[in-house]
Amino acid sequence: MIELAGLGKSYGTVHAVRELDLSVRAGEVYGFLGRNGAGKTTTMRMLLGLIRPTTGTGTVFGKPLGDPSSVARIGSLVESPAFYPHLSGRDNLRLLARYSGLDDSTVDSSLELSGLGERAGDRFTGYSLGMKQRLGVAAALLGKPELLILDEPTNGLDPAGMREMRELVRNFANNGGTVLLSSHLLGEVEQVADRIGIIHSGRLVAEGTLAEIRTRLGGPRLVVRAEPAAAAETALRAHPGVRSVRRDGTTVEVDLGTATAAGINRGLVVEGIEVSELRVEERTLEDVFTGVTAA
Numbered sequence: 001m002i003e004l005a006g007l008g009k010s011y012g013t014v015h016a017v018r019e020l021d022l023s024v025r026a027g028e029v030y031g032f033l034g035r036n037g038a039g040k041t042t043t044m045r046m047l048l049g050l051i052r053p054t055t056g057t058g059t060v061f062g063k064p065l066g067d068p069s070s071v072a073r074i075g076s077l078v079e080s081p082a083f084y085p086h087l088s089g090r091d092n093l094r095l096l097a098r099y100s101g102l103d104d105s106t107v108d109s110s111l112e113l114s115g116l117g118e119r120a121g122d123r124f125t126g127y128s129l130g131m132k133q134r135l136g137v138a139a140a141l142l143g144k145p146e147l148l149i150l151d152e153p154t155n156g157l158d159p160a161g162m163r164e165m166r167e168l169v170r171n172f173a174n175n176g177g178t179v180l181l182s183s184h185l186l187g188e189v190e191q192v193a194d195r196i197g198i199i200h201s202g203r204l205v206a207e208g209t210l211a212e213i214r215t216r217l218g219g220p221r222l223v224v225r226a227e228p229a230a231a232a233e234t235a236l237r238a239h240p241g242v243r244s245v246r247r248d249g250t251t252v253e254v255d256l257g258t259a260t261a262a263g264i265n266r267g268l269v270v271e272g273i274e275v276s277e278l279r280v281e282e283r284t285l286e287d288v289f290t291g292v293t294a295a
């Protein structure tokens, strides 16, 4: 559905996006995760053909980025859309539908999905941030797109609104649609995405299902307390399969890699090192996200 290869965008000396390889498959919800300023919006704007990449290439529906025939099949909420403040949400959508040559019936179906409900008849100017966001999503749904590109769609929504947005996204995908949604909140993406891509400083630092990313980047950690600690550190560094070792005073932390706690315990005892504590800590996805997006 979306294929990006080596995509980059620079503004002078600012590399907003660099060498980005990313692929979104038909029918999936892809969570595009990164801190503020990581490059999510810039990527989405390139996907829609709103800005031109400086390097690399990409396709959406097999067509070059910005190709009108593929853009017509995409619904997006990337920049806050401009609505007429004194018109109702519904009338704003009717206008948009007319501009795009769409039937009026698409207005009611997208309003229904957006959850704006009875407030659709109120003036836009009186909407809360959450209602404006819902109207933006309703606008993205006009014309029954096959691909939804949503930049931080839960911005301004309360917890109930966030849940409804997740349901909307899930239902859209369950009905055969594809969704690319961005967020800076792991917890939000975790609950709805089939696969995620983590972007940091313009680069994709991890991509896969949550389980794959957790296994690849976040294997269990072993906390070892042993005397003498320096000798334990040396022995642990030499232990086969261990990925990395950090020592803080008498505590040594080990990224287990392919090694096992039992094997490590035996290895230390054989070296004559006294082990007073050996504890395995599973790492949460939050730890992984924090780790790969740390400055």
Ligand SMILES: Nc1ncnc2c1ncn2[C@@H]1O[C@H](COP(=O)(O)OP(=O)(O)OP(=O)(O)O)[C@@H](O)[C@H]1O
Residues within 6 Å of the ligand: 011, 014, 015, 016, 017, 034, 035, 036, 037, 038, 039, 040, 041, 042, 043, 184
């Ligand atoms: N038009 C522009 N001119 C100069 N720099 C820009 C421009 N657009 C984006 N940038 C810079 O590119 C980087 C990535 O910005 P981008 O908006 O893509 O990040 P983001 O991940 O969407 O962040 P946020 O969650 O804060 O929206 C930032 O350092 C930003 O300041």
